[in-house]
Amino acid sequence: MKGLLANNLYSMQENIKLSLYITLPMAFVPLLEASMISMIVAMQVFMFISNMGASLKMDETSGWNKWEITMPVSRKTIINAKYISFILLILMGLAVSLVTVVLLSLQNEFNDTLIFGYSYGLPLSISTAAIAYPLILKLGAEKSDTLLITAGGLSVGLQLLVWYLLHLSDSTITYRSPVVGQVSLAIALVMFVLSYFLSVRIHRNKEF
Amino acid sequence: MTYSLEIKNLTKTYPQSDFRLDNVSFSIPRGTIMGFVGENGSGKTTTMNAVLNTIKKDNGTVKILGREMGDKDTDIREQVGVVFDAVNFSGILTPAKLAKVMAGVYKQWDQEFFLKTTARFNIEMGKKIKQFSRGMTMKLALAVALSHRPQLLILDEATAGLDPIVREEILGVFLEFVEDENHSILMSSHITSDLEKIADYITFIHHGKVILTEKKDHLIYDYGIARCKAEQFQLIDRTDMMAYKKRDYQIDVLVENRKAFERKYSGIVVDTGTIDEIMLLLIKGER
């Protein structure tokens, strides 16, 4: 397990670096324009996980996905390592977003749009990973770009759907209401767990 | 005799393809090297994949070191070193990082041995694997496969595309590996001259079927290819020929015992055959 995690992180290293180069400078943007904070935070949270496709593709073309099966680990362990890596990526996004928040708090210019950044970015990241990975497993990593965009689109759609349904019951609820984020987050977490079990099953029957 | 690998009636079919593994059976005695030969698409890689569980077999049994290996039997996989005909590892990693990955996976990972082997192969530890030449990639894969101290090596075209000097070096490593009489190797290769040097047994596979498993020395010293004229060919007992192929001016006949054949049919020239020639007759010849 330890080795598999190390491999996943090493193989995403370049993407992680790239994500850092993009998201860290972003942390300064709200200093100039405080209203941007929710968008920046959402982007920062989402950036790391959105790069997972590149390393998955590399693992497929190099033959690692097949070689991995011959190692003394069970197929389930391989999937465990993948999902832990996804969680780590999301945590990295969160960590960078905290830099943004801290920077802005030094200027003492908080506003309540911040929470929207998280309630939008976090469910988006989690459900994108949850939708994309089983699809990539099933359909092949060479399609990972398309599949990630699709998963991202579906995730956005899901949040809109959540808002729409909530809005039907209570017309005061807007897209930016915290409850939309909370419900979306709950759904995303459930999807992530379901996605894990689905991936274990797909991988168990997959031939390399 | 104990076997490192026993394959019995291994069968695998594919829904969208005519190709199938058809009752593949052969065994590798402990301490020996098995050469696995056949054309492209004959089923070598599929057999190896089924042995290693990267694909699911339909039928048959595979015993590695005496036991059938399921997904949970990770202890058996500790004992099996594998090199596929690919890069095998993520290109972004360096050998140094790869070693850390392996140390985190294999209980028996021998870092000292890995460093020794990579140094011997002149592998740069800090260079990204994607920048390696084919030869270097293969040598790295071999170093990794050996460094977790396996008892069985399964190598799919591990010497393909390498220059003769590197191949000779690698063959030396294989012979060093089987210096321990518990160690065995299954290796597929198109370069049959390599197998002629180091293999103890050869298994021929064609269209998903094993057509022959034989001691290599038996193949190259005792088997023979009789070069016959048409009228000589008429006189040969069918049971004395394994396969034959008509050419413009002669008929080549594969015979199992060159000397006995020469005694029985005086006047017919019988050459010793290379593995390539024998394979050609077995595959392309008539029976």
Next chain:
Amino acid sequence: MDIIISSNTSKPIYEQITSQIKAMIMNGDLQTGDPIPSMRSLAKSIHVSVITVQKAYEDLQRDGFIETTVGRGSFVSAQNRDFMQEELQKKVEEHLNLAVETARTGGIKLEKMIELLTIFYTEE
């Protein structure tokens, strides 16, 4: 210990190994009780398959040139004198046969041959 393997002769590799080890024993390079390399290390050193060396060693053992004990390896056998003698005599016979054939075709008489042989044998 030197063993030279040629791939350009029709002589099988195991025979090349046996004949060279026999020669070393007969000319005294290898003495009774001397260890000879293990099959697997010899296979590695001369880059041939293990089974080939195994066959050579089995032949050597059958002919009484070497003994193999499990765990201790192979040694030059003590009782190989008779076999050596036999081997040498076979060789002498071969050469004499050749000489006789040459003599016959050349019309050289038996007496002449005996005379020559006596001279050669007592020369030194």
